[in-house]
Amino acid sequence: MTITIALPSKGRMKDDASTLFERAGMRIIAVGNDRSYRGRVEDWDDVEIAFLSASEISRELGNGTIDFGVTGEDLVREGLAEADKRVEFCARLGFGRADVVVAVPEIxxxxxxxxxxxxxxxxxxxxxxxxxxxxxxxxxxxQQFFSSQHGIQLYRIVESLGATEGAPASGSADIIVDITSTGSTLGANHLRVLNDGVILRSEACLVRARNESHAGEPSVARIIEAVRSAL
Ligand SMILES: Nc1ncnc2c1ncn2[C@@H]1O[C@H](COP(=O)(O)OP(=O)(O)OP(=O)(O)O)[C@@H](O)[C@H]1O
Ligand SMILES: O=P(O)(O)OC[C@H]1O[C@H](OP(=O)(O)OP(=O)(O)O)[C@H](O)[C@@H]1O
Structure with missing residues (x-):
């Protein structure tokens, strides 16, 4: 069978993902022109590459329309209910690190x-x-962290699609849950992470959709092995 692996087409994980695959002995060749969103792997005829955004990759893993994807653990766990039943985290890749945290105003x-x-x-x-x-x-x-893990039920989530750290100062919310890597955006907005407020330590992962067709498929094991050997 043909195995489809989705890699980030843009953004902060794109270059690290293709470098890793190269190190794993999987050299990616674009199919068609430079702007094409499909590729293949030199000398791996049963593998096809799809270039998608990191968040699309988590969605497609959930749908089972791709076999493997490289994307952030945060996007997979946020995007899929019961993620571990639907996908397998095969390897943590050491880049794209960010913590999902609860932060409150410094005051x-x-x-x-x-x-x-x-x-x-x-x-x-x-x-x-x-x-x-x-x-x-x-x-x-x-919701999982507040309600299930900490038994806090009295709150309301305000959807924020950008500049989340500005919400407390602008009055649109009291506190935030967002990702941080260096902590400088939180600091600049006078926010502080709670001592036990790290919800998830995320990084880029090689993730496999739990498709039944993978059972006994040699190329599935070969891909996981190759990526792990490059870490
Ligand atoms: N400083 C950071 N800020 C935001 N995301 C980061 C950071 N460091 C690592 N990441 C990780 O990068 C991933 C998001 O990458 P990116 O923004 O390229 O994806 P995307 O959501 O598909 O992009 P877009 O929002 O442009 O569609 C997440 O898994 C996130 O945890
Ligand atoms: O802890 P820090 O190092 O300050 O990084 C955290 C910030 O970086 C990201 O935003 P970014 O401006 O990169 O863009 P994005 O929200 O579009 O991903 C993220 O949303 C945080 O706001």
Whole structure:
């Protein structure tokens, strides 16, 4: 069978992903012209490459329309319910690192932990006449972390598709859940990560859709082996 591997077509993971594949002995050749979104791997005739954005890759893994993808763990866990049942994380690739975190305004001096935040959330309506609001694009991860892991139910998520760190200062939310790598954007916006507020330490991963057709397919094992050997 032909195995389709999706690699980032743009963005911060694109170059690292193609360098890794090269090191794994899988040299990628564009099919058609330079702007083509398909490729193949030199001397691997049963492999096809699709170039997609990192977030599309997580969606297509969920649909099972690609066999493997290189994308961020955060995008997979946010995009797919019960991700581990639908995909296998075959290798952590050591680039695209970012933490998904809960951050509060620096001036919330008494709030250091999720338990403290739970107390704030419980009092919020009495004090302010509304629920605590959280700006994020990570709905699923936020709900799992707050409700299932920490038993905090009294909050409202405000969807944020950009400049999330600005939400507390602009008044559109009280706190945020977002990714951070150096921490400089949080600092510039006077926000602080709670001591136990790291929801996920994400990085780029080689992810396999759990397709039944993979059972006993030699090229599936060969691809995983090749990528792991390059780490
Ligand atoms: N500083 C960072 N900021 C944002 N994402 C980062 C950062 N460092 C690593 N990443 C990771 O990069 C991935 C997002 O990459 P990118 O922005 O290229 O993807 P995308 O969401 O498909 O792009 P777009 O939003 O342009 O469609 C996520 O997995 C994220 O965790
Ligand atoms: O901890 P730091 O190193 O400051 O990085 C974190 C920031 O980087 C990303 O934004 P970016 O401006 O790269 O663009 P994006 O939101 O479009 O991904 C991300 O959304 C955070 O805002």
């Amino acid at each position: 919330w001096l008494d709030v250091d932990t999720m338990a403290d935040l739970g107390d704030v959330a419980a009092d919020f309506r009495a004090r302010h006449g509304r629920r605590l609001t959280i700006a994020t694009k990570y709905w699923r991860l936020t």
